[in-house]
Amino acid sequence: MTVALAGCGSSGGSSDVTLTFVAADYDVAGGESSKKYWADLTAAFEAENPGIKIDVRIESWNDVDRKVAEMVKADKAPDIAQIGAYADYAASGKLYTADQLLSIPVQSNFLGPLVDAGEQKRVQYGLPFVASTRLLFYNKKLFKEAGIKGEPTTWEELREDAEKLAQNTDVTYPFALPLGPEEAQAETMMWLLSGGDGYVDPVGRYAIDSTQNISTLEWVKTNLVEKELTGPVAPGKLNRKDAFAAFTRGEVGMLNGHPSLMKAAAKANIDLGKVAMPGRTGKPKAAMGVADWIMGFKQNGHKVEIGKFLDFVFDDKNVLDFAGQNDLLPVTISASEAMQKDPEHQDLKEFLQELPTSILPPVGKTSWAAVSESVKQNIGKAVAPEGDPQTVLRQISQKATTAENAE
Structure with a gap:
């Protein structure tokens, strides 16, 4: 899978748009699970939204933050990045806010500590993707x-x-x-x-x-x-x-x-x-909580299309699929409740119980x-x-x- 380093131009509608998306590889064993997850998810999204295509590039955790930074510096920001930090991009005005992208039901479904950690000066820019406690x-x-x-x-x-x-x-x-x-x-x-x-x-x-x-x-x-x-x-x-x-x-x-x-x-x-x-x-x-982040960049002007894709990403099934296959915790209230009830994930029960009251590092500070x-x-x-x-x-x-x- 390859990423187009520039978007297809600004669009206020939802037709003939290709979104560029850079994501981190979570497969510690060197397998293909992250690539397969995003391939399946984007195929399902494109089937429901025929005017929007998603070009995905998977990078190792050792490289993904640096490569996104290089793209932004070269004025070739991706439309969406799923990486470890958002604060610098938010502070420099490069990101859409959460309420510019997400539907109200999706935005209101994030767990409270993760919302707080995703805010800079009381405005949410970082969307939690997966979480963990200790x-x-x-x-x-x-x-x-x-x-x-x-x-x-x-x-x-x-x-x-x-x-x-x-x-x-x-x-x-x-x-x-x-x-x-x-x-x-x-x-x-x-x-x-x-x-x-x-x-x-x-x-x-x-x-x-x-x-x-x-x-x-x-x-x-x-x-x-x-x-x-x-x-x-x-x-x-x-x-x-x-x-x-x-x-x-x-x-x-x-x-x-x-x-x-x-x-x-x-x-x-x-x-x-x-x-x-x-x-x-x-x-x-x-307990200490941690989260990885997903964010939408303004450069290509694809606010509507990014929002549609991210609403799809945060569907409970998709959230649970990714968290479950990587032994991580879901970031939404509804998915967290579903995982706690699932016998398959009883080994995560204690972590799930700690997450809603956890405190994350001050990642919103540049x-x-x-x-x-x-x-x-x-x-x-x-x-x-x-x-x-x-x-x-x-x-x-x-x-x-x-x-x-x-x-």
């Missing part, structure tokens, strides 16, 4: 060997369970803490939320060095890292993919995981348990990319033996505030 995963076999009978519901219980794992099993990582540069911003956010705060304050401004956040990382450093419960690799050098691989080898007692790890663990015959990430004294403020990178590169230092959480968080926060003020 839970605490644990190895049931190792828990049994360590004599642990329940699941941790507080930080203190988590520490006690990690100590039992260290003392009574040969586990390599009682609690794997991946604060390496691959995905440290996500692991950090899970802990900040479980400590009662997060990256931003209630009005949406960065508050990375809040008292609660400092206290959270001090607890992690003192109770997990300094007690040698996080394994032989320093958290600042442990990447998520390596932690996940170690979990599938049976070397990890506990870690924060997402749905795709379930399938890998099952293939490796790991008996996996999952529970909401414990809070300081009980249930945390919220500064977030730089702030996220700063967290990735520096947060591991906060829990290092010579590290100081307050100093590290303050340095990251100062850079974040400067970037935010420049938006």
Whole structure:
């Protein structure tokens, strides 16, 4: 499938229009499932809308954001992109708003946290495509060997369970803490939320060095890292993919995981348990949610046709088909309710329950990319033996505030 790099000219109607569409490849095994999904969906759409054609180009996640950026820079923006971020395009006035594209029933069907994350200055530009939450995963076999009978519901219980794992099993990582540069911003956010705060304050401004956040990382450093419960690799050098691989080898007692790890663990015959990430004294403020985005570009003037296609994309059947085949969560209320009732997806039940109250990273800020990178590169230092959480968080926060003020 190829993409035409320019549209067929502006059109206010719905005849003789070709929409260019760049989408990400979700098939981690290198197969054709994403290509087949979009081929089937666009064929069905074109059959119902004979005046509109969809040219689809599937790109790997390693390349798709960069390639769309190159197209936009060359004044050859696609009509639709399904990628990881929308904020820069929204801020530069290149995107249609959600209410310019979608019918009212479709727009009102998105889950609340995903709508909030798709907004820039209270206007929605990013349309959530698929979503996920994070839970605490644990190895049931190792828990049994360590004599642990329940699941941790507080930080203190988590520490006690990690100590039992260290003392009574040969586990390599009682609690794997991946604060390496691959995905440290996500692991950090899970802990900040479980400590009662997060990256931003209630009005949406960065508050990375809040008292609660400092206290959270001090607890992690003192109770997990300094007690040698996080394994032989320093958290600042442990990447998520390596932690996940170690979990599938049976070397990890506990870690924060997402749905795709379930399938890998099952293939490796790991008996996996999952529970909401414990809070300081009980249930945390919220789970961390994440989403990938789909958006409509203004350049070719195909607002009506883009809207028709996106209304079709967000039909429950299409939403459920894609989420189900990729072990991800649907982004609409109706599809989420349908998945919860489906026995085939009972392994996603705990994730689905957390999503409606989850909190996503501040992806609507154009500064977030730089702030996220700063967290990735520096947060591991906060829990290092010579590290100081307050100093590290303050340095990251100062850079974040400067970037935010420049938006």
